[in-house]
Amino acid sequence: MNPIHLAMTEAARADLQNQPMLDVKNLDVYYGESHILRNVDLSVARGKMICLIGRNGVGKTTLLKSVMGLLQPRAGEIIFDGQPISQLPTHRRARLGISYVPQGREIIPRLTVRENLLLGLESLPPQTRKRAALEEVYDLFPVLKSMPDRMGGDLSGGQQQQLAIARAILSKPKLLVLDEPTEGIQPSIILEIEAAVRRIIEATGISVLLVEQHLHFVRQADWYYAMQKGGIVASGPTGQLSQSVIQEFLAV
Amino acid sequence: MILQGIFDVLFNGLSIGSVLLIAALGLAIVFGLMGVINLAHGELMMLGAYTTFVVQNALKSLGEPLFGAYIFVALIAAFGVAAAVGLLLERQVIRYLYGRPLETLLATWGVSLILRQFVRSVSGSMALSIALFSLLFWGGQWLLQRRPDWEQLRGRALAILLPLSGAIATLTGVVLNSNKAIAKPWFSARNIDVTAPAWLRGGVSFGSFQFPTARLFIIVLTALCLLGTYWFLQKSAWGLRIRAVTQNRDMSACLGIPTDRVDALTFAIGSGLAGVAGCAVTLLGSVGPNLGTGYIVDAFMVVVVGGVGKLVGSVVAAIAIGTLTYLLGSGSVPLWMTQLQLSEALKPLFDFFTFFSTTSMAKVMVFVVIITFLQIKPAGLFPQKGRTVET
Numbered sequence: 001m002n003p004i005h006l007a008m009t010e011a012a013r014a015d016l017q018n019q020p021m022l023d024v025k026n027l028d029v030y031y032g033e034s035h036i037l038r039n040v041d042l043s044v045a046r047g048k049m050i051c052l053i054g055r056n057g058v059g060k061t062t063l064l065k066s067v068m069g070l071l072q073p074r075a076g077e078i079i080f081d082g083q084p085i086s087q088l089p090t091h092r093r094a095r096l097g098i099s100y101v102p103q104g105r106e107i108i109p110r111l112t113v114r115e116n117l118l119l120g121l122e123s124l125p126p127q128t129r130k131r132a133a134l135e136e137v138y139d140l141f142p143v144l145k146s147m148p149d150r151m152g153g154d155l156s157g158g159q160q161q162q163l164a165i166a167r168a169i170l171s172k173p174k175l176l177v178l179d180e181p182t183e184g185i186q187p188s189i190i191l192e193i194e195a196a197v198r199r200i201i202e203a204t205g206i207s208v209l210l211v212e213q214h215l216h217f218v219r220q221a222d223w224y225y226a227m228q229k230g231g232i233v234a235s236g237p238t239g240q241l242s243q244s245v246i247q248e249f250l251a252v
Numbered sequence: 253m254i255l256q257g258i259f260d261v262l263f264n265g266l267s268i269g270s271v272l273l274i275a276a277l278g279l280a281i282v283f284g285l286m287g288v289i290n291l292a293h294g295e296l297m298m299l300g301a302y303t304t305f306v307v308q309n310a311l312k313s314l315g316e317p318l319f320g321a322y323i324f325v326a327l328i329a330a331f332g333v334a335a336a337v338g339l340l341l342e343r344q345v346i347r348y349l350y351g352r353p354l355e356t357l358l359a360t361w362g363v364s365l366i367l368r369q370f371v372r373s374v375s376g377s378m379a380l381s382i383a384l385f386s387l388l389f390w391g392g393q394w395l396l397q398r399r400p401d402w403e404q405l406r407g408r409a410l411a412i413l414l415p416l417s418g419a420i421a422t423l424t425g426v427v428l429n430s431n432k433a434i435a436k437p438w439f440s441a442r443n444i445d446v447t448a449p450a451w452l453r454g455g456v457s458f459g460s461f462q463f464p465t466a467r468l469f470i471i472v473l474t475a476l477c478l479l480g481t482y483w484f485l486q487k488s489a490w491g492l493r494i495r496a497v498t499q500n501r502d503m504s505a506c507l508g509i510p511t512d513r514v515d516a517l518t519f520a521i522g523s524g525l526a527g528v529a530g531c532a533v534t535l536l537g538s539v540g541p542n543l544g545t546g547y548i549v550d551a552f553m554v555v556v557v558g559g560v561g562k563l564v565g566s567v568v569a570a571i572a573i574g575t576l577t578y579l580l581g582s583g584s585v586p587l588w589m590t591q592l593q594l595s596e597a598l599k600p601l602f603d604f605f606t607f608f609s610t611t612s613m614a615k616v617m618v619f620v621v622i623i624t625f626l627q628i629k630p631a632g633l634f635p636q637k638g639r640t641v642e643t
Contacts, residue, residue, distance in 0.1 A: 095508045
């Protein structure tokens, strides 16, 4: 490779570094004929934690599902890591490096904890699927280590949530998408989950897109977007989250 | 005497049960796990049986000691042929009908009719015209796909390609039909006879019992297929993917599992097992194009009684139904009653069992028992709350 070529790829790489990890542009999503998302713009900067807030039913989960490809947008663009992904099937998006922890956890009920975790390795290239990686997440969530052969469906809500996050990070994603990870979970476990997510971010530097109602967790984020009636109506650094914004957009 | 009778019932029950089970095993995957009602399952068995017939004829020249091993070649070939046809069926038809059971039922019934007529009338000329059509139609599409403006061209290209390749293929077929040798159907509508290898024809004596070797072979084959399926689903990486996709399709996709490939593979394996079953039943007698109709009802019955989605349920149901069928049909109960001198004391009961001790009446009774059973336990022996293929 000649030096000019190398310089160009360096420049291209630097350019890529400045691009956001996820860029959603003018997204319009419908359920049948009802217009759910209206002209949504959102971007997740590299290595940052972005929090999406808003009351129930404003389209937060719809937005995340569209990013994962579970819903097809009628218009707009989704760019992940410099690559348009709107046309890709869901499993290809996962393989590019998006991990999703959905609302309600969606643990596969009749697979054991270990099998559920092994599924986390599925989006890695076959030669890099190492079972040893399970040990690392066991360190992060020790409770899972004690019950590798329990059925996923028999776990408590908090345990399932930890399993879902563990499963998501096993694929070494570039972007972690979390949908209300603290919903319906007792306070002591919420703190544990929060701490684990913070440790993951510090250790790996991944970007996070979070939907959350729990104020303490929201404050961990770098930037917030607030949604209302299917559109983004406010955004800014979470440090500047005013009491009135909290009153308006968080169900507290 | 009674003991011998009980032993006889148990062996024959197991034997009938194993035939039921091997026929139902593929369906337990396709219907039980994926939730696809495949009415062409019996015809996939039939294809397996015809594959066995072809393999047998092809290997006849080998001479006796080697020829005896043809059944193993036939088993593999039958699995391969049925799996390939199943794969084609899934990719071209069923994939578009997931979550629409009524349409699936009608479409697969149509496919079963096509397959049945296909083996009746397939001849050299017909095979050649089908090959020619595929070559022209799909080959043409493949060539055109390389053009950059394929997306705009697509509709018009198909509108021209389809009638054109159809016409050329039909014409070729008509021309070839003037040659009697090529136009002669390969199998015709008559039944075909597969000669069991010499080592499977006799029986194995055990005390005063005589077990037909072919029946023992089917029992062993069923057990091996069952173990193989269980191992594949529970221990292999693809088995894990199959179980994940059948329980939660969307989440599996979000984890990076290619769900459409998993569907195709699952269906192909279920179909391949039907092919193996078809190969096995050639050992029991002559087979014809309508072989499938005889087994499809029994196969669905086994899966439903066992509890949809549970392999162990199908095993228990198959053996139970097999034993019950033989117990009633063979007239064992009236015989025992006579031996125990109960036939006079319990006259109505004796008459009842005598009345039902023919094969067809036993079947009626078995159905009555099953219908009653499903009234009490609609979800079968081993019910399972679960999701099947949705969306």
